[in-house]
Amino acid sequence: MSKVVLDESRSDESTKGHISKILISWAVASIIGMSLVWFVLGPHLPPGTMTDQAAGQQFDIKFVSTLAVPVLFFVWFFFGYSIMKWRVRPGEDPLAGGANIRGNSKAQGTWYILTTVIVLGMAVYGTYFLVVPAGAGGGEGASPIWTPATKNMLQVQVIAQQWRFTYRWPQFGGMETTSLELPLNTEIQFNVTSLDVIHDFWAYQLGVKADANPDYNNIAFAKTQQTGRFVVRCDELCGIWHGAMYNYGNVVSQSQFQTWATNMEKQNAAVTKLLPKYATTYTPSYSGAGGGYYNTATDPNASL
Amino acid sequence: MAIDFSKETGIGSSGGAPSGSSTGSGKFSPSVITGIIGGGVGYLFGHWLGNAIASGYQQVSGSGSNDVATLLGYLFATVGWFIGLGALNYPLKKMLGIDPDFSEPELGKGMSKYFKYTVDHKIVGVQYLFGMLVYFFTAGLLALAIRTELLSPTTHLWGPDTYIEIVGEHGTMMMMMMTSVILGPFGNYMIPLMIGSKRVAFPRLEAMSFWFTPLSYFILLSALWQGGFQSGWTSYAPLSLQQGVGQDAYIFGFGLQGLSMVCASTNIVATIINYRAPGMTWSRLPILGWSMISLGFTMILSIPVLIDGLYVLALDRSAQTAMLYDAHGGSSFLWENLFWFFGHPEVYLLAIPGFGVVAEIIPVFARKPVFGYKTSAAGMIGLAILSFFVWQHHLFQSGMNPDMRPLFMLTTELISIPTGFIYLVGMGTLWKARIRLTGPMLFMLGVYFNFLFGGLTGVYVSDVPINVTVHGSFFVMAHFHYTIMGGVIFAFFGAIYYWTPLVTGYQLSEKLAKIHFWSMIIAFNSTFLPLFAVGLLGQPRRVFEYAHRLQHLNQWVSISSYVLGLSLMFFVVTFIWQLAVTRKPAVRNPWGSRSLEWAVDSYPPPQHNFRQVPVVLAGPYEYADPDALPIADIVMENKDRAPVGVDR
Numbered sequence: 001m002s003k004v005v006l007d008e009s010r011s012d013e014s015t016k017g018h019i020s021k022i023l024i025s026w027a028v029a030s031i032i033g034m035s036l037v038w039f040v041l042g043p044h045l046p047p048g049t050m051t052d053q054a055a056g057q058q059f060d061i062k063f064v065s066t067l068a069v070p071v072l073f074f075v076w077f078f079f080g081y082s083i084m085k086w087r088v089r090p091g092e093d094p095l096a097g098g099a100n101i102r103g104n105s106k107a108q109g110t111w112y113i114l115t116t117v118i119v120l121g122m123a124v125y126g127t128y129f130l131v132v133p134a135g136a137g138g139g140e141g142a143s144p145i146w147t148p149a150t151k152n153m154l155q156v157q158v159i160a161q162q163w164r165f166t167y168r169w170p171q172f173g174g175m176e177t178t179s180l181e182l183p184l185n186t187e188i189q190f191n192v193t194s195l196d197v198i199h200d201f202w203a204y205q206l207g208v209k210a211d212a213n214p215d216y217n218n219i220a221f222a223k224t225q226q227t228g229r230f231v232v233r234c235d236e237l238c239g240i241w242h243g244a245m246y247n248y249g250n251v252v253s254q255s256q257f258q259t260w261a262t263n264m265e266k267q268n269a270a271v272t273k274l275l276p277k278y279a280t281t282y283t284p285s286y287s288g289a290g291g292g293y294y295n296t297a298t299d300p301n302a303s304l
Numbered sequence: 305m306a307i308d309f310s311k312e313t314g315i316g317s318s319g320g321a322p323s324g325s326s327t328g329s330g331k332f333s334p335s336v337i338t339g340i341i342g343g344g345v346g347y348l349f350g351h352w353l354g355n356a357i358a359s360g361y362q363q364v365s366g367s368g369s370n371d372v373a374t375l376l377g378y379l380f381a382t383v384g385w386f387i388g389l390g391a392l393n394y395p396l397k398k399m400l401g402i403d404p405d406f407s408e409p410e411l412g413k414g415m416s417k418y419f420k421y422t423v424d425h426k427i428v429g430v431q432y433l434f435g436m437l438v439y440f441f442t443a444g445l446l447a448l449a450i451r452t453e454l455l456s457p458t459t460h461l462w463g464p465d466t467y468i469e470i471v472g473e474h475g476t477m478m479m480m481m482m483t484s485v486i487l488g489p490f491g492n493y494m495i496p497l498m499i500g501s502k503r504v505a506f507p508r509l510e511a512m513s514f515w516f517t518p519l520s521y522f523i524l525l526s527a528l529w530q531g532g533f534q535s536g537w538t539s540y541a542p543l544s545l546q547q548g549v550g551q552d553a554y555i556f557g558f559g560l561q562g563l564s565m566v567c568a569s570t571n572i573v574a575t576i577i578n579y580r581a582p583g584m585t586w587s588r589l590p591i592l593g594w595s596m597i598s599l600g601f602t603m604i605l606s607i608p609v610l611i612d613g614l615y616v617l618a619l620d621r622s623a624q625t626a627m628l629y630d631a632h633g634g635s636s637f638l639w640e641n642l643f644w645f646f647g648h649p650e651v652y653l654l655a656i657p658g659f660g661v662v663a664e665i666i667p668v669f670a671r672k673p674v675f676g677y678k679t680s681a682a683g684m685i686g687l688a689i690l691s692f693f694v695w696q697h698h699l700f701q702s703g704m705n706p707d708m709r710p711l712f713m714l715t716t717e718l719i720s721i722p723t724g725f726i727y728l729v730g731m732g733t734l735w736k737a738r739i740r741l742t743g744p745m746l747f748m749l750g751v752y753f754n755f756l757f758g759g760l761t762g763v764y765v766s767d768v769p770i771n772v773t774v775h776g777s778f779f780v781m782a783h784f785h786y787t788i789m790g791g792v793i794f795a796f797f798g799a800i801y802y803w804t805p806l807v808t809g810y811q812l813s814e815k816l817a818k819i820h821f822w823s824m825i826i827a828f829n830s831t832f833l834p835l836f837a838v839g840l841l842g843q844p845r846r847v848f849e850y851a852h853r854l855q856h857l858n859q860w861v862s863i864s865s866y867v868l869g870l871s872l873m874f875f876v877v878t879f880i881w882q883l884a885v886t887r888k889p890a891v892r893n894p895w896g897s898r899s900l901e902w903a904v905d906s907y908p909p910p911q912h913n914f915r916q917v918p919v920v921l922a923g924p925y926e927y928a929d930p931d932a933l934p935i936a937d938i939v940m941e942n943k944d945r946a947p948v949g950v951d952r
């Protein structure tokens with residue numbers, strides 16, 4: 001190996017000049033970028049504000065996006081500046097060494113402390129926004145510990161099976177519907193379960209997502225605060241028609257909901273009698289789709 | 305140092321690798337042909353046996369498919385394949401007390417040695433390189449098939465079953481094969497050279513690790529002919545219990561690849577620990593070595609959990625146990641836990657070697673020692689350790705252990721700290737450097753550019769409230785494509801451009817490398833950046849129907865993915881063209897590296913790497929220290945001093 005030639009200019013350069021150039025341009029760009037994300041993009045970020053939980057998620061996405069801007073810019077500006085400034089120019093010795101720096105305890109220490117503080121801060125932040133809005137709309141298992149203050153909630157059971165969702169309403173005689181209407185300004189408890197494989201109940205605009213597991217009741221909460229249409233999609237792969245497993249629901253005024261629910265209860269009365277007693281889970285059996293979900297005493301197919 | 309010159313280790317006076325078991329010559333010498341024959345015979349036997357055992361059972365005779373026969377077919381095909389390859393000759397001879405043949409045949413110049421079970425780590429490395437390219441491009445074509453379907457929200461090119469089979473096949477092949485994308489070609493080839501060894505610790509394990517992969521590839525692909533598996537690469541139970549025999553191909557293919565990874569990582573860890581040349585202390589070990597040792601330990605600890613899970617799944621499907629079936633006392637959560645306990649370390653198995661390559665190559669083109677050598681090693685070890693404590697973040701919405709979510713959110717976010725180390729190292733190394741923007745260097749910078757998006761969106765998905773929106777959506781899909789494809793695959797191509805002169809003796813064109821890089825990084829970002837928006841706007845993964853309002857974004861992505869495909873095709877054509885036709889001889893030490901692998905006598909390196917075991921005198925990164933000793937007591941001739949990629 002031939003002797004290392006050094007480019008002395010690299011070692012002699014003042015560090016402060018470079019750092020201040022990078023930092024000043026970074027700070028200016030970050031302030032502009034952060035304001036754009038917070039004020040311009042922020043209000044349009046998904047999943048909207050149809051429920052308390054959705055609004056919380058929207059705020060979180062806005063908050064994290066705003067914080068991501070300076071990190072992104074810092075790396076970009078640093079790399080861009082270094083490449084422009086310290087590139088080997090034509091005619092220079094390509095193998096001459098740069099500054100012989102193996103490390104810098106000040107820079108490294110600052111980096112370690114800063115990233116640790118940011119990361120711990122993010123974890124505290126995330127925990128707070130998970131606990132306070134009653135699980136933030138996510139599936140909280142069979143016995144949730146972060147619950148809304150009120151015990152007076154509308155109970156909606158979401159039953160997933162290959163490949164559709166149905167809904168049971170224990171407060172309306174245990175009726176089962178294929179459509180989902182929800183009243184405005186109401187605390188809702190979704191009890192999500194499955195009759196066959198793992199599905200996922202994702203009510204996008206409601207900010208609710210909970211896996212539907214067989215033999216398991218997965219609870220999620222949401223408080224409606226806007227009327228409108230929302231989409232429900234299955235969000236865990238559940239077989240060939242997974243892509244077609246979706247339907248729509250509406251958040252309507254409380255009086256409209258009452259009318260709808262009482263009508264449905266009347267319409268479905270004959271069918272409701274055939275259903276098994278309302279339960280948190282229904283054990284499927286080998287006898288076809290839905291299996292033991294249907295009342296064995298009255299279901300003519302049950303003996304198959 | 306840790307070199308044992310005694311006869312027992314197989315390092316004789318010549319000090320080289322032991323001979324392969326395929327030393328015979330003539331028509332019937334073991335090769336890939338006899339392997340295929342053996343595999344075929346084994347499959348037929350196993351399938352017959354399975355039918356003989358199980359066809360009488362009600363669940364088999366009633367279903368029209370026999371999982372026992374399929375699984376036993378694959379099992380005996382594997383045994384037959386290795387017998388045919390001659391892999392078992394040596395161990396069987398040893399067991400029978402016959403003295404194995406230690407004569408060392410000179411490996412010829414021809415291509416036939418690449419189609420044999422050989423124990424030279426350099427041949428295994430080349431086999432891996434071309435194998436990985438084949439696997440990557442197969443799975444890449446499947447990705448283009450997915451994107452073609454998604455051109456329209458309602459018109460369908462494939463049936464919903466074929467579509468979801470393609471999705472599962474793409475995901476499984478990429479995830480199981482690409483884990484070895486750096487370890488296989490570059491770990492096996494470069495690590496012994498870099499640490500000054502004439503051989504690897506367990507050459508037969510290493511050879512076996514490669515020969516698992518073609519079998520695993522064909523078994524996995526065979527699922528497409530057998531009705532596929534509609535359960536994706538995650539194959540959650542009980543959906544995976546519903547599937548036809550295509551699911552058995554998934555189980556067996558993935559399992560074989562798991563065994564391959566265990567073999568490969570055991571060998572690489574043992575090699576790095578025991579076969580370093582005198583003077584190659586831990587603080588002089590190249591960063592790639594640190595990444596390989598972190599990777600190796602992570603593989604050894606996590607892959608058995610996958611194999612265990614696959615075994616449970618196979619038993620549930622064939623022997624009718626009910627470990628994953630809720631109604632009979634099992635739990636579908638069990639599979640989710642076992643799978644992700646492997647599956648999360650798995651994604652760092654993909655990321656860590658990428659970081660290793662980056663930190664290895666950047667100092668060469670920055671003419672500086674790597675900044676914070678210990679920090680970069682600590683970053684990779686930290687990633688490896690933390691990867692075992694985060695798996696439930698894939699299951700935040702599953703309802704499992706819901707009150708543990710803050711803990712898993714914390715551990716997941718802690719991952720940002722060691723990942724940040726990798727950025728600190730890169731940025732520090734570029735500081736006051738002398739940067740040459742060669743083809744390989746551009747790919748390394750590309751890794752930093754892409755991984756930044758992957759890393760930052762990782763904070764989104766780890767935050768439980770945001771995870772409610774993005775879990776299972778295209779946002780997550782874009783996130784991990786940025787970390788894996790944007791990270792390790794870019795590092796892989798950069799490594800190909802960097803080490804091809806050494807491996808083949810031919811120089812690749814810098815101009816073509818740069819065209820490849822720029823077209824690939826633009827098309828890559830144009831493909832995956834909009835997918836973050838698609839996911840946030842509510843498109844779930846693995847669907848063939850989506851909202852009409854998302855059509856324009858999806859079309860943009862699909863067309864970009866074709867451009868990405870063309871860019872990769874450009875690589876294939878120019879790479880083969882330059883190796884087969886133009887064949888420009890490589891100059892000595894073309895990049896001006898100090899590392900030991902370039903100090904060998906010839907490119908490609910001779911059979912036993914070094915004439916004698918080198919004595920290492922200094923670290924590999926002393927680019928800016930005029931008083932540094934040469935790396936070892938070998939004269940690294942570089943008279944022409946005409947490194948590539950510099951205008952003079």
